[in-house]
Structures are given as C-alpha cells and as structure tokens.
Amino acid sequence: TMAPVPSTMKAVYINKAGGPEVLEYKTDVPVPTPIDGEILIKNDFVGINFIDTYFRSGLYKAPQFPYILGREAEGTVVAVGPGDVLDFKVGDRVVWLGESAYAEFATIPASKAAKVPSSFKPGTAAAALLQGLTALTLVREAYHVNKGDWVLVHAAAGGTGLLLSQLLKAIGANIIGTVSTPEKAELAKQNGVTHTINYSHEDVKARVLELTGGQGCIAVFDGVGKSTFDLSLECVARKGSLLSFGNASGAVPPVTIARLAAKNVRLMRPSLFGYIVTREEFVGYTEDLFGFIEKEGFNVRVHETYPLSEVARAHGDLEGRKTTGKLLIDPSK
Numbered sequence: 596t597m598a599p600v601p602s603t604m605k606a607v608y609i610n611k612a613g614g615p616e617v618l619e620y621k622t623d624v625p626v627p628t629p630i631d632g633e634i635l636i637k638n639d640f641v642g643i644n645f646i647d648t649y650f651r652s653g654l655y656k657a658p659q660f661p662y663i664l665g666r667e668a669e670g671t672v673v674a675v676g677p678g679d680v681l682d683f684k685v686g687d688r689v690v691w692l693g694e695s696a697y698a699e700f701a702t703i704p705a706s707k708a709a710k711v712p713s714s715f716k717p718g719t720a721a722a723a724l725l726q727g728l729t730a731l732t733l734v735r736e737a738y739h740v741n742k743g744d745w746v747l748v749h750a751a752a753g754g755t756g757l758l759l760s761q762l763l764k765a766i767g768a769n770i771i772g773t774v775s776t777p778e779k780a781e782l783a784k785q786n787g788v789t790h791t792i793n794y795s796h797e798d799v800k801a802r803v804l805e806l807t808g809g810q811g812c813i814a815v816f817d818g819v820g821k822s823t824f825d826l827s828l829e830c831v832a833r834k835g836s837l838l839s840f841g842n843a844s845g846a847v848p849p850v851t852i853a854r855l856a857a858k859n860v861r862l863m864r865p866s867l868f869g870y871i872v873t874r875e876e877f878v879g880y881t882e883d884l885f886g887f888i889e890k891e892g893f894n895v896r897v898h899e900t901y902p903l904s905e906v907a908r909a910h911g912d913l914e915g916r917k918t919t920g921k922l923l924i925d926p927s928k
C-alpha cells in the first residue's frame with residue numbers, strides 16, 4: 596500500500612537568475628495537482644543536466660518565478676489526472692522528461708513518461724534518459740553516423756559525452772574525444788573513445804589532422820560551445836557536419852555563414868526536445884536507448900547522488916568541470 600500524497604513537499608526553486616546561491620531549498624512547497632492528461636509522480640531520482648544551470652544563470656530565461664528547475668526524474672505514479680493518461684496507473688515505475696523536477700513530486704503530461712524496465716537498477720533510468728536520448732538523436736538525426744566515420748566528441752567524459760561515445764563505438768565510428776584531465780581521458784577510453792586529446796594543453800587541430808590523415812572529422816559533436824566553436828570548425832572535414840548542441844563554456848557568438856564555404860560545412864544547432872515531440876518519437880527513441888542499456892550493456896555512470904538540499908554544490912561541481920558521467924539528486928533528503 597502506498598502512503599497518502601501529502602499537501603506540501605521539499606523542492607528547490609529560483610526566485611531570480613544568478614549563481615548557485617540563488618537555488619533555494621524549501622520544505623513547504625505545495626504538491627501540484629495533475630490536470631488534463633497529466634500524472635503525478637513521486638520522484639526517487641532526479642537527473643541534473645547542464646541546461647538546468649542555463650535556466651539558473653539566466654542564459655535561458657525562466658518562464659516564471661519562483662521556478663522549480665529540473666527536466667527529468669524517475670519515480671512512481673501516485674495519482675492520475677482527468678482525460679487521456681495513456682495506460683499509466685498508480686504504482687507504475689516511470690521515468691519522465693518535463694519541467695520542475697527538483698522536487699519530491701511533479702506533474703507531467705503522460706505522453707512524456709515511459710515505464711522503467713524491471714531489470715534496471717534504481718537510478719539508471721533517470722541517469723540515462725535525457726543525455727542518452729540526446730546522444731541517440733545526435734547520431735541518428737543531426738548527423739547519421741556510419742561505421743568507419745571519423746568523429747570528434749568534445750567533453751567526452753561528461754554525462755552526454757560518455758553515452759555518445761558508447762553509441763558511436765557501437766556504430767563502429769573512429770572516435771576522437773577531448774577532455775581536460777588524464778582521469779577523464781582514461782574514462783573516455785573505457786567508454787569507447789579511440790583517441791583522447793587533452794584540450795587544456797594539447798594542439799587539438801594538429802592531433803585531429805594527424806589522426807585523420809589530414810582530412811579532419813566528418814562530424815564534430817560540440818556541446819562545449821563558446822570556447823571550442825572555432826576549433827571545431829578547424830577540425831571538421833570537407834563536406835563535414837558541425838553539430839553545435841550546447842553552451843557549457845558559454846553561448847557561441849553569432850557566426851558569419853560565409854565561414855562555412857571554405858570546406859562546404861553543414862552547421863547545425865540540434866535540440867533534443869525538437870526530436871521527441873510526438874509520442875511515437877519519444878517512445879521509439881526511449882525503447883532504443885533502453886535496449887542499448889539492457890542488451891548491449893551500456894555503462895550508465897553516476898558521478899554522485901546529491902541530497903536535494905545540496906543542489907547548489909552539485910551545480911558548482913558541474914560548472915566547475917569536477918564531474919564525469921551523470922549527477923543525480925535524492926529528493927527525499
């Protein structure tokens with residue numbers, strides 16, 4: 596039997612944009628009520644993503660204040676709203692993408708939830724979903740990677756980087772990964788990266804050209820943004836694709852499209868959310884991702900599970916480049 600749903604909960608919200616200090620830990624936030632087509636989830640594990648820091652810092656504008664951050668979590672359905680909630684019922688174990696995840700409870704559209712495979716360890720689904728779907732859509736839609744392709748992945752030991760590297764390895768690509776420390780290089784190699792480059796002191800362009808016989812990489816996956824954009828353009832092959840999918844080091848300044856002409860480069864700025872709009876897209880990619888974890892033994896590395904009360908420390912660690920793999924939150928603490 597399940598405990599009754601309380602009226603208030605622990606949550607972390609922001610009342611203004613700023614550094615990690617604007618994250619406010621509260622214990623008396625009203626538990627939301629599911630409206631048409633929504634389900635109410637009791638979260639057990641909340642995933643932290645770099646995008647959370649953008650909404651906190653003001654790089655991306657919060658829709659309102661106070662605003663509860665967080666885009667994904669794993670937990671149990673504790674109530675269903677009116678209308679079409681698909682086949683979800685109270686007691687189901689689910690993982691979801693939506694908003695306001697830094698809390699003990701969240702309401703989400705049923706269409707953005709998926710059942711957690713029974714073989715998964717607690718936390719794995721929350722650790723894999725957003726970054727795993729990002730990696731999957733990057734290699735299938737943003738640029739369709741083929742066996743034998745030479746590809747460059749920046750921040751290869753990060754949350755998205757480790758999953759992207761494993762996917763690229765499964766496809767049979769030749770992967771060059773950038774990292775900032777020897778420990779991160781080792782981890783990237785364990786997750787499929789063929790050649791690592793420490794971009795804090797090595798000449799990345801020279802190494803990439805040397806490794807690729809002067810050709811460069813047919814696809815460059817760049818989630819670092821401002822500090823790597825020019826480098827990425829230098830490393831991309833003739834007729835190659837530069838997939839600029841994030842701003843961990845800051846937003847990429849405006850680009851003059853004439854710069855793409857020298858090598859007939861395709862430049863794209865893909866967003867996961869634009870690839871999983873329909874239920875079919877969301878379910879299809881999620882099932883494929885879970886398949887890689889269940890059948891191909893993908894490693895879903897968790898850096899640390901932080902108490903909700905210490906989310907500010909988690910943001911500091913992520914922005915301070917101190918983490919590898921996924922950061923999770925335990926919303927009960």
Ligand code: NDP
Binds near residue numbers: 751753779818841916
């Ligand atoms: P990560 O775990 O990859 O953390 C970011 C990593 O970026 C750091 O660990 C660090 O690795 C590297 N980095 C390089 N320069 C900086 C800097 N100045 N400040 C901070 N980090 C830096 O985070 P995520 O996996 O959550 O996200 C990675 C990127 O992917 C982000 O830009 C994110 O916005 C983007 N993303 C985009 C999505 C989309 O739909 N477009 C979806 C999901 C993520 P190192 O120390 O090795 O340099």
